[in-house]
Amino acid sequence: MKDARLQPVHLADYTPPAYLVDGVELTFRLHPTATRVRARIAFRPNPDTTDRRFFLHGEDLILLSATIDGTPVTPEVTPEGLTAEVPDAPFTWETEVEIAPEKNTALEGLYMSGGMYCTQCEAEGFRKITYYPDRPDVMAPFKVRIESDLPVLLSNGNPVGAGAGWGEWHDPWPKPAYLFALVAGDLVATSGTFTTCEGREVDLNIWVRPVDQGKADYALDSLIRSMKWDEDAYGRAYDLDVFNIVAVDDFNMGAMENKGLNIFNSRYVLASPETATDRDYENIERIIAHEYFHNWTGNRITCRDWFQLCLKEGLTVFRDQQFAGDARSHAVKRIEDVIALRSRQFREDGGPLAHPVRPESYTEINNFYTATVYEKGAEVIGMLRRLVGPEGYDKALALYFDRHDGDAATIEDWLTVFEDATGRDLSQFKRWYAQAGTPRLTVTDGFEDGTYTLHVEQETPPTSGQPEKHAQVIPLAVGLLSPNGDEVVPTTVLEVTETRQSFTFEGLAAKPVPSLLRGFSAPVILNRETSAEERAFLLAHDTDAFNKWEAGRALARDVLAAMIAESAAPAPAYLDALAAMARDEALDPAFRALALRLPGEDQMAEELHSRGHTPDPLAIHAAREQLKSAVAAHLGGLWGPLYDQMTCPGPYSPGAADAGRRALRLAALGHMARLDAGEKARAHFLQANNMTDEIGALSVLLEIGSGEEELARFERRWGDDRLVMDKWFALQTSLAAPDRAAATTAALTEHPDFTWQNPNRFRAVIGGLTMNAAGFHDPSGAGYDLVADWLIRLDGVNPQTAARMSTAFETWTRYDSDRRARMRAAMERIAAREGLSRDMGEMISRLLGAGR
Ligand code: B3K
Ligand code: ZN
Numbered sequence: 001m002k003d004a005r006l007q008p009v010h011l012a013d014y015t016p017p018a019y020l021v022d023g024v025e026l027t028f029r030l031h032p033t034a035t036r037v038r039a040r041i042a043f044r045p046n047p048d049t050t051d052r053r054f055f056l057h058g059e060d061l062i063l064l065s066a067t068i069d070g071t072p073v074t075p076e077v078t079p080e081g082l083t084a085e086v087p088d089a090p091f092t093w094e095t096e097v098e099i100a101p102e103k104n105t106a107l108e109g110l111y112m113s114g115g116m117y118c119t120q121c122e123a124e125g126f127r128k129i130t131y132y133p134d135r136p137d138v139m140a141p142f143k144v145r146i147e148s149d150l151p152v153l154l155s156n157g158n159p160v161g162a163g164a165g166w167g168e169w170h171d172p173w174p175k176p177a178y179l180f181a182l183v184a185g186d187l188v189a190t191s192g193t194f195t196t197c198e199g200r201e202v203d204l205n206i207w208v209r210p211v212d213q214g215k216a217d218y219a220l221d222s223l224i225r226s227m228k229w230d231e232d233a234y235g236r237a238y239d240l241d242v243f244n245i246v247a248v249d250d251f252n253m254g255a256m257e258n259k260g261l262n263i264f265n266s267r268y269v270l271a272s273p274e275t276a277t278d279r280d281y282e283n284i285e286r287i288i289a290h291e292y293f294h295n296w297t298g299n300r301i302t303c304r305d306w307f308q309l310c311l312k313e314g315l316t317v318f319r320d321q322q323f324a325g326d327a328r329s330h331a332v333k334r335i336e337d338v339i340a341l342r343s344r345q346f347r348e349d350g351g352p353l354a355h356p357v358r359p360e361s362y363t364e365i366n367n368f369y370t371a372t373v374y375e376k377g378a379e380v381i382g383m384l385r386r387l388v389g390p391e392g393y394d395k396a397l398a399l400y401f402d403r404h405d406g407d408a409a410t411i412e413d414w415l416t417v418f419e420d421a422t423g424r425d426l427s428q429f430k431r432w433y434a435q436a437g438t439p440r441l442t443v444t445d446g447f448e449d450g451t452y453t454l455h456v457e458q459e460t461p462p463t464s465g466q467p468e469k470h471a472q473v474i475p476l477a478v479g480l481l482s483p484n485g486d487e488v489v490p491t492t493v494l495e496v497t498e499t500r501q502s503f504t505f506e507g508l509a510a511k512p513v514p515s516l517l518r519g520f521s522a523p524v525i526l527n528r529e530t531s532a533e534e535r536a537f538l539l540a541h542d543t544d545a546f547n548k549w550e551a552g553r554a555l556a557r558d559v560l561a562a563m564i565a566e567s568a569a570p571a572p573a574y575l576d577a578l579a580a581m582a583r584d585e586a587l588d589p590a591f592r593a594l595a596l597r598l599p600g601e602d603q604m605a606e607e608l609h610s611r612g613h614t615p616d617p618l619a620i621h622a623a624r625e626q627l628k629s630a631v632a633a634h635l636g637g638l639w640g641p642l643y644d645q646m647t648c649p650g651p652y653s654p655g656a657a658d659a660g661r662r663a664l665r666l667a668a669l670g671h672m673a674r675l676d677a678g679e680k681a682r683a684h685f686l687q688a689n690n691m692t693d694e695i696g697a698l699s700v701l702l703e704i705g706s707g708e709e710e711l712a713r714f715e716r717r718w719g720d721d722r723l724v725m726d727k728w729f730a731l732q733t734s735l736a737a738p739d740r741a742a743a744t745t746a747a748l749t750e751h752p753d754f755t756w757q758n759p760n761r762f763r764a765v766i767g768g769l770t771m772n773a774a775g776f777h778d779p780s781g782a783g784y785d786l787v788a789d790w791l792i793r794l795d796g797v798n799p800q801t802a803a804r805m806s807t808a809f810e811t812w813t814r815y816d817s818d819r820r821a822r823m824r825a826a827m828e829r830i831a832a833r834e835g836l837s838r839d840m841g842e843m844i845s846r847l848l849g850a851g852r
C-alpha cells in the first residue's frame with residue numbers, strides 16, 4: 001500500500017491549480033490488454049497563483065513517451081503521478097501510455113463489461129486512463145479519436161467524423177476530467193429526437209446490447225420528459241446536438257452524468273412489463289432525470305473540489321425529486337423520500353459514519369457519495385426554498401446559472417447567490433452544511449385565554465469529531481386544527497433559530513390540535529408526547545397529506561415499541577384508524593398502500609435506540625410479524641373486496657395511477673396470505689402478466705415461509721435474464737427466516753449464477769442479507785461472518801463496491817455487548833486483510849473509531 005495515498009485531504013488546504021488546460025486531444029487505440037492512449041494537452045500557467053509546481057495524476061499507467069513542445073522529456077514518476085520541469089509559459093504536453101481495460105476489475109477508469117469498453121471517471125478515475133490534472137477545477141474542451149473494430153464508438157460532445165475502425169468526437173464545453181467518457185461496443189440504439197426551446201434539434205440514443213433490444217423505450221420517454229421539464233421548471237436547455245445513454249451490466253453505482261454520454265447501470269435503463277417492476281420503472285425515470293439534470297447542475301456548473309460534492313448532488317437530487325413529484329404525486333413522493341431519508345440518512349447520522357453535508361476531510365472521496373451528501377443535501381435545499389419562498393428560490397437559481405455558468409463553484413458561491421437574490425443573511429443557515437447529526441426538536445404546548453403557545457427546543461447530539469453543536473435554522477411548518485377537525489390555522493412556517501424558543505397563536509376559541517413539521521419541512525426528529533387518540537385524530541383529519549401519513553406511522557411506531565418493550569397487544573386505536581384509512585376511497589391507492597406499510601425493522605431498531613433502549617432484532621422481527629397478522633385479522637373483511645377492486649383494466653402501464661392500484665392490491669394480498677396460508681398469492685403468482693405482480697406475489701409467499709415451488713418455477717422461467725435473476729437472489733436472502741438467513745445466503749453463493757464480481761449480483765445476494773435485519777443480526781454471528789468473508793474477497797477486486805457495503809456494520813454501536821463484540825471482530829478481521837484497499841481501510845477505521 002502506497003503511503004502518500006493514505007493521507008487524508010482537508011478542505012482547508014485547498015490551493016488553486018498551478019497550470020490550466022486550454023484543450024485536450026486524446027487518441028485511443030483500444031485493445032483488451034494493451035490499449036494505447038495518446039494525450040496532447042495545451043497547458044498554460046494559472047495567472048491566479050504563483051505556484052509553479054507541475055504535477056499530473058496518473059495511476060496504474062505504463063508511460064511510453066512524454067514530450068514538451070515536441071522535445072522528449074523524462075518525468076519523475078511515482079505511483080500517484082508525475083512531475084516534470086516545464087516552461088513558465090504556455091506549452092504543449094504529449095504522452096503515450098498503455099493500459100489494460102480487461103484486467104480492470106475495480107470498474108474505475110477504462111474497463112470492459114460484457115465485451116464492451118466503457119469508462120467511469122468520477123471521482124478520480126481519469127488518472128487511470130492518462131496523466132492529467134485530475135481535479136474538478138481544471139476544465140477544458142476535449143477532442144477524442146477512438147480506434148477499434150467495434151461498430152459503435154462513442155465519446156462526449158458531438159460526433160465530428162467516423163470511418164471504418166475509427167470515430168472522432170468534439171466536446172466544446174469545457175469540463176473537468178471526471179466527466180470524460182468513452183464507450184465502444186456492439187450496441188443497438190433506441191432513438192428519438194428533441195427540439196429544445198432554443199430551436200436545437202437533438203438526436204437521442206439509448207444504447208444497449210443486442211440481447212436487450214426493445215427494453216429502452218421507457219428510458220427514452222423519461223429522457224424526453226426530463227429535457228422538457230428542465231426547460232419549463234428551470235429554463236435550462238440542452239446544449240449539444242446529441243445525447244447518448246449507454247446501459248452497462250457491470251457498474252459500481254446507479255449511473256454517471258458524463259457530458260453528452262451518460263453511462264448507466266443496465267438495471268436503471270432496461271425495462272419491459274414482464275421483467276421490470278413498477279419500482280424499477282420509477283427508478284429509471286428518476287435516475288434518467290437525475291443524470292440529465294446534472295448537465296446544468298454539475299456539468300455546466302461543477303464543483304471546485306470534492307468537498308463541494310453536495311453542490312451538485314444535493315441540488316440535483318432536489319431537482320429530480322421535484323420532477324418526480326410533478327410527474328407522479330407530490331404527497332406520495334414526499335412520503336417515499338422521507339422513508340428513504342430516515343432509513344438511510346438518519347441511520348448514517350446516528351452512527352460512527354456521521355459526517356456533515358460538506359465533509360471537512362476524506363481519505364477516499366468515493367466513500368463520501370453518501371445519503372448525507374445526496375439526500376440530506378437535497379433536504380437542505382428544500383429548507384432554503386421554504387425559507388426564501390418559491391419566487392426567491394427561482395430568482396436565486398436564475399442568478400446562480402447566470403453568474404456561475406462555466407465555473408467550478410463552492411457552497412459559499414451558492415449561498416452568496418441566495419443572499420444577493422433575496423437579501424437574506426444565511427450565515428446561521430450555513431451550519432446545515434457543517435454540522436453532522438440529526439437535530440432533535442422537542443415541542444410542548446400550552447393554551448390560555450385564546451392564546452396557543454408552542455415551546456420548541458432544539459438539540460443536535462454529538463457526532464464523531466463534533467462534540468458540540470450550535471443552534472440551526474429550522475423551518476417548522478405548522479398548521480392548527482380545531483377539536484372538531486377543521487383547520488383553524490393553515491400551514492405557516494415558523495423559523496426556529498434558538499436553542500429554546502416559543503411561538504404564539506392568538507384568538508383561538510379552543511385548544512387546537514397541532515400538526516407539526518408539515519410536509520416534513522426539515523430533516524429533524526420531532527419529539528412530542530402525543531396520545532394515540534391525538535395521532536388517530538390527525539390521521540383522520542389532517543389536511544397535510546404527509547402529516548396524515550406520519551400520524552399513522554407514528555402510531556405504528558408506538559404500537560410496535562409497546563409490543564416489544566411490554567409485550568402489549570396491538571392498540572385497537574391503531575387498528576381502527578388503519579381500517580378507516582384503508583377503506584377511504586377518497587384517498588389515492590398509492591397513499592393507502594404506503595399507510596398500510598409498517599416501519600421497517602431497522603428503522604424500529606433506530607427508533608428504540610434513540611429512545612434509549614438496546615434494540616433486539618429478533619424481538620423487533622417477531623413483534624412486526626405479530627402486528628402484521630393482527631392487522632390482517634382485524635381488517636379481515638376488507639382484503640378480499642379491496643383486492644378485487646384494485647385490478648387494473650387494460651394493458652400494463654407503469655404510470656403512477658396503475659402502480660398505486662397494484663401496490664394497494666399487493667398489500668391486500670399480503671394480508672390475505674396470513675389468513676389463507678397463501679392460497680390466493682399462489683394463484684396471483686401464476687396469473688401474473690407483469691413483474692410487479694409476479695415478484696410481489698412471490699415475496700408475499702416467502703414472507704409467510706412458503707413459496708419453494710414458486711421460486712423454482714421463477715428460476716426456470718427467468719434463469720437467462722440477469723436483472724430478473726438479481727431479484728430472485730435478493731428476495732431469498734432478504735426474506736429468509738432470521739435463523740436461516742446466513743445459511744440461505746451461503747448456499748446461494750454456491751449457485752452457478754452467483755457471478756460475484758458483478759456488483760449488481762453481489763449486492764443482490766450479500767446486500768440482501770444485510771437488509772434482512774433479524775437475519776444479519778442473528779445472535780449466532782453467522783451473518784456478520786459471512787458478510788465479512790465476502791467483503792474481504794470483494795475488496796481484492798473491487799474496493800469501491802466492497803467499501804460501500806461495509807456500511808452494513810454502521811449500526812454496530814446500537815446493539816448489546818455480545819453482538820457488538822461479534823461485529824467488531826468481523827470488522828477487525830476485514831481490517832487485517834493483507835493489502836487492504838484505501839477505500840476499505842478508511843471505512844473500517846471510521847466504523848471502529850466510534851467504539852474503540
Ligand atoms: N455522479 C455520479 C456518482 C459518482 C460516484 C463515484 N463513486 C452519479 C450521480 O450522482 O449522478
Ligand atoms: Zn448525481
